[in-house]
Amino acid sequence: MRTKPWVLLLAVVPALFLAYFFVYPLITILYTGLVPDGRFATSAFVEIVTDPTMRSVAWFTLWQAFLSTVFTVALGLPAAYVFARYRFPGRSLFRSLTLIPFVLPTLVVGVTFLAVLGPGSPFGIDLRGTIWAILIAHVFYNLAIVIRGVGVLWEQIDPHIEDAARSLGAGRWRVFREVTLPLLKPAILSSSALVFLFSFTSFGVILILGDLHHSTLEVEIWRQATAFLRLDLASALAVLQLVGVTAILLVYGKASKRTAGELPLRPSFEVARRPRTAGERAFIAATLGMLGLIVITPIGVLIVRSLNTPSGLSLTHYVNLFNPPRSSAIFVSPVDAIGNSLRFAIPAVVIAAGIGLMAGVVIVSAKGRSGRIFDTMLMLPLGTSAVTIGFGFLVALDQPVDLRASAMLIPIAHALVAIPFVIRSTVPVMESVQRRLREAAAVLGASPRQAWREVDFPLVSRALAVGALFAFAISIGEFGATSFIARPSSSTIPVAIFRLLGRPGTFGEAMAMAVILMVITGIAAMGIESMRGTRSGGV
Amino acid sequence: MLQVSRVTIRFDDTPALDGASLTVADQSIHALMGPSGSGKSTMLRAIAGLEDPDAGEIAWDGRSVLGVPVHKRGFGLMFQDYALFPHRNVAGNVAFGLRMQREDSATIRRRVNEVLELVGLPGYGDRSVGTLSGGERQRVALARTLAPHPRLVLLDEPLGALDRSLREHLLVEMRSIFNQVDATVLYVTHDREEAFTIADRVAIIRDGRIVADDTPEDLWRRPPDGWTARFIGLENLCTASRLTELGVQPPRGTATTGVIPPEAITLSPTGSHTATVTGSHFRGGAYRVELGLGEGSTLVTWSPTGLEPDAVARFDIDTARISWFED
């Protein structure tokens, strides 16, 4: 079937948004960097290939992303299984907790991890300057992607298929290997691609936990652009990274298309049950213990640190935030910071939800490749280096109206990053709204618009709310990407944390502010958790 | 009156409907029967407006409906999987079409109750569709289809998802409901018993073409060809030469095959033909007896008593009841 004209019409808004706020700035900055005086700077590419430092950065970027993905999947699968198949006390709380790392500011987590893995570690280890610190942090950040991405599919796979395999004489492990794993493969593949993407473009974690020998392209782009003022080299590296990201996204697109394929799913069926045997209980306990170690320990350390004062545990740091003992501008009132964060988050959510929804409808309705290409294009900003986007805004957005210093650029940048999450949350649901329901509405006399309003929208709205909460959490916690946009000074929560971290003596207050941020994003995570029935999509 | 004339629909160049024609008279129940892949669902969807014909004409009371979008055709379609709206309760589902017609809420409430009563689910309005049993869902789907008074009711395997006993029960009930509301119905199924039980007329579709369209009795008695005869479950198809051996004279013309209805075969010790009993199975009420004629061909008939296998049986054939056709 051909793509209908109204789909094309609907595609115009997201396409224009992407073109004007992403493609155009990106091309402009790359052009500025690579064609400085009308001639193409091939030398920058030659330098990348010949310079041993650049080569090792490129290699390490790939290598750590690969290892991060392997470990995240290895640890995420049992957790996804436990959440998908078992009911136990604290299940949804646990699952919400796994979402928090995804939205925590890297700055704070990096310093927290130093305490967990560095000198005086409670585990008696010192992983500073090793790849392990980076890998553990990446697992911490990305676990939620696997738990959700795979879990959503896992809870929809009919357990009777596994029962059937067992009745045919296959042991548990064989059932998993030969039945469950192949069914889960698309979800594992698409989650892996996302984890790989985020590890590949890792910035904050590497900046804090990496060192000279452990650096990524993203960090190198930033270093070249801001420390050496080498825009040609930075642009060439950005092109290299973009090529990598596009390749990852193509794998992702292929994999997630298969997720939507014909699987023996039972969508509205609760397959989770209470554990029955001691073995099952032990497995659940071990998995939760692992999650506790990786996810909850750093969060716990953060909380304890925020309460730790020379005179024992107390709320002093929090009190200081609300009633600064001295009048100084570096103490941003949390009320102000939260207010500012919300001021950016609300338009960011509106833009991301609106454009994400339109894009989602287009992706679902457009037949064949065009929808997938559109989907991939909208995901590109996720994998584009923050400094490239920030500088791109600055060189490109002065016409027709000068937007470069507009406060709106911040929510727009947030929305660029959040739109893929809105799409990921809504598209699977829109796809699962069977065409039959729409047809049923039509034969009952509903026009296409009425059908959308009466059938699609009510069914998709929950998923849209989930996407909007993701967008909210992203906007509230975002620091990296927007820090490269020249932004009007209104301290958001992460900026306030950054300021407090930038001074000796205010570490406790920084931690307290980080806990406040965590609570806010935690509430959003709980919201996502409660909104997602078994039918809404994954990350 | 619905008139479908020489409708062709191709999917990727393979015709799903290939010049199919069908007429459904007002206030009649017309079954459309065919094996899977024969194009029966495509036919239904084309009539509803969910598929656009590549060629041909679909008209209601002589006026073409081809340019009329689905939601303005006024035809009700009930899906095989019911396609109930999961986010609305029973009343919300049933009221949907009425709301689309912008009826006032009092009328809607009255009509919803009326239809729920009609399908035997009074007081179910507040129930969530997720809590209903298969049979209840089927009735809700039927109620939803009937509520807005469609001028034509299209049913796509409406009992396909139910178990046998429930199916038989609902079939009878549905027929009486349709008669009560004087509905014009096109009923798609692959099941002969369903079609024969409910329909005033049965059309047979094969490879996108209507190959037969008759009353159940006439279809049973005079199938137009061997394929149809086999499809509707007729047994004892015999070639002309075999029948000649049995002393039956084929009529003049091109007929090559005859069907001997099982009831045209009478077992009797004085019968003029002999055969070996190759099977005798109790089928509830009577025995189904298979008579071997040699060379692997058998005739089937019914007997009140069982026969010993390998015994020799004698029988007569009522030749007047044999129907003939080209195969």
Add this chain to the structure above:
Amino acid sequence: MKRILGGLTIAVIVLAMAGCSTDDAETDEIVLMTHGSFAVSDGVLEAFTDVTGITVKVLQSADAGAMVSQAILTKDNPVADVLYGIDNTFLSRAIDEDLFIPHQAAAIDTVARGLRVPGDQVTPIDFGDVCLNLDPSGLEDLGLGTPDQLIDLADAAYRGTLVVEDPTTSSPGLSFLLATIATFGEDGAYPWQAYWRDLVANEVRIVPGWDQAYYGEFSGGSGEGDRPIVVSYATSPVAEVYFGDLDSAPTTIVEDGCFRQVEYAGILNGTKAEKAAGQLVDFLLERTFQEDVPLSMFVFPANSDTPLPDVFVDHAVIPTDSRVMDPAWIDENRERWFAEWATVVR
């Protein structure tokens, strides 16, 4: 619904566009571009508005390097009128790019000669020193005395005690590298590379940023690590006293081998409000702003007439012979130094 959402999105974007168009004919707003560490007390910038009727919009970038890159990228159509926070390590490149309009600030005579830039392309606003910070009790526990020269750290006794920031990712890290270059020189018998080789042999820890170094690795003050010597600011002990509500500083500095960072403000070439921009630069060097500088940003005011707050008077040490380096020389050699440094520490 989708139409409504679409309309909403467009409306939001249009509003945003409308909200930021500025009227060039009459200056009622002036844009100050600065780095992420910029901070100012409530009411200070409003004082400027009270006098001139011009409001100041502050645009912040992540760090000084990003800010300079942004300014260079937009030099044909600058996004701001005044740039504040560029330091001596980046100054030369900016001046080469012709980024600034020379301006002699009204209070320029209050600024020490050594801080000023020839031709007054930019105006010094504040300065601070990057110095080694010590944790005296941590050193004592190790049985070590307090070092008082950079060279002391090359002594095997100080093995495993020092943490520094990577000069390619951190501004204090760069300052420390420059301090070692200024101290040991490039050619002599014991050039800076040799010094760094000794530091590496002494297991110096190199981390990417100041916060990891200070909070994560340093054992003194609010640090939670195990290294008693860190590269930080001369004012860090003051901040410890001030924020920790202490009577005396828990940490001290080594006065030898400090590197002076001077932060400048300049009028951006291409501004449409040069006069107002000049007024703002003047304001930054006047008492209201200068008095706010120490406690807002923990640096010293460039205007020498400014009284310092008590905590600075009581606890701050201004190193007397901080290393200074010609910005042009820094710019010329920076990349080579980074490369050589990387070879040494790798």
